[in-house]
Amino acid sequence: MAPVAPVLPVAAHEPPYYAVVFTSVRTEEAERDGGYGSTAERLGELVQEIPGFLGEDSAHTPGGLAVTVAYFRDLAGIEAWRQHAAHREAKEHGQAHWYERYALHIAKVEHSHGFQRARG
Amino acid sequence: MAPVAPVLPVAAHEPPYYAVVFTSVRTEEAERDGGYGSTAERLGELVQEIPGFLGEDSAHTPGGLAVTVAYFRDLAGIEAWRQHAAHREAKEHGQAHWYERYALHIAKVEHSHGFQRARG
Numbered sequence: 001m002a003p004v005a006p007v008l009p010v011a012a013h014e015p016p017y018y019a020v021v022f023t024s025v026r027t028e029e030a031e032r033d034g035g036y037g038s039t040a041e042r043l044g045e046l047v048q049e050i051p052g053f054l055g056e057d058s059a060h061t062p063g064g065l066a067v068t069v070a071y072f073r074d075l076a077g078i079e080a081w082r083q084h085a086a087h088r089e090a091k092e093h094g095q096a097h098w099y100e101r102y103a104l105h106i107a108k109v110e111h112s113h114g115f116q117r118a119r120g
Numbered sequence: 121m122a123p124v125a126p127v128l129p130v131a132a133h134e135p136p137y138y139a140v141v142f143t144s145v146r147t148e149e150a151e152r153d154g155g156y157g158s159t160a161e162r163l164g165e166l167v168q169e170i171p172g173f174l175g176e177d178s179a180h181t182p183g184g185l186a187v188t189v190a191y192f193r194d195l196a197g198i199e200a201w202r203q204h205a206a207h208r209e210a211k212e213h214g215q216a217h218w219y220e221r222y223a224l225h226i227a228k229v230e231h232s233h234g235f236q237r238a239r240g
Contacts, residue, residue, distance in 0.1 A: 009143035009185060009223045019227045021139055021189050023129035023177040027237075057143040057223075059179035059187040065129060067179040067187040069141050069225075101236040103129045103177075105189075107139045107227030116221040117147075 010055035012112035020070045024102035036098050039090050052077030130175035132232035139229050140190045144222035156218050159210050172197030
């Protein structure tokens with residue numbers, strides 16, 4: 001089962017922190033699930049154990065692009081997640097089965113702010 | 121009409137460049153369109169005229185989160201876009217009608233890479 005999208009975007013944090021932008025086009029196998037959903041859900045739990053992980057935002061246009069942004073306090077957290085055994089295994093499986101293509105951008109946040117609608 | 125999601129994610133660029141991450145939860149009015157789609161399409165054309173604009177990736181989980189990442193070569197381009205009259209007008213209208221909440225993160229990309237499936 002695909003993970004349910006969170007209702008709230010991750011709030012702005014006090015800079016500096018890092019945003020890891022992962023954009024992808026999934027294969028038909030992943031769009032049909034093919035184990036994608038359960039792995040994504042499991043990784044979504046594991047990443048929360050990484051020191052300095054601040055949260056993540058994810059969206060997927062059905063049949064189109066998927067964009068996930070994970071926020072970390074520092075590069076050490078990003079590196080710890082990159083080397084995490086379950087993450088590495090999923091990456092290998094993903095390259096073989098789930099992704100037509102993807103791009104990864106690791107970026108240091110210099111400014112952020114949020115907006116929330118006033119309640120009537 | 122809502123803009124069609126691009127088939128390809130924006131490729132990795134040579135750093136440094138900037139990623140502007142915009143995450144939002146739309147109102148029911150925007151989910152029903154309410155002018156959202158045509159404005160988004162028009163802004164998607166206008167931003168391409170901004171010097172240093174490199175491209176953008178956008179995804180929207182129906183009824184859930186929307187994540188758009190726009191890439192610029194430098195902060196001057198981001199500032200030019202922020203001050204663009206049509207963009208400012210859309211932002212005002214968006215705060216009044218289209219967004220329950222959003223967060224904006226402006227981040228300098230330090231590293232990026234891409235993956236593309238080999239053709240059989």
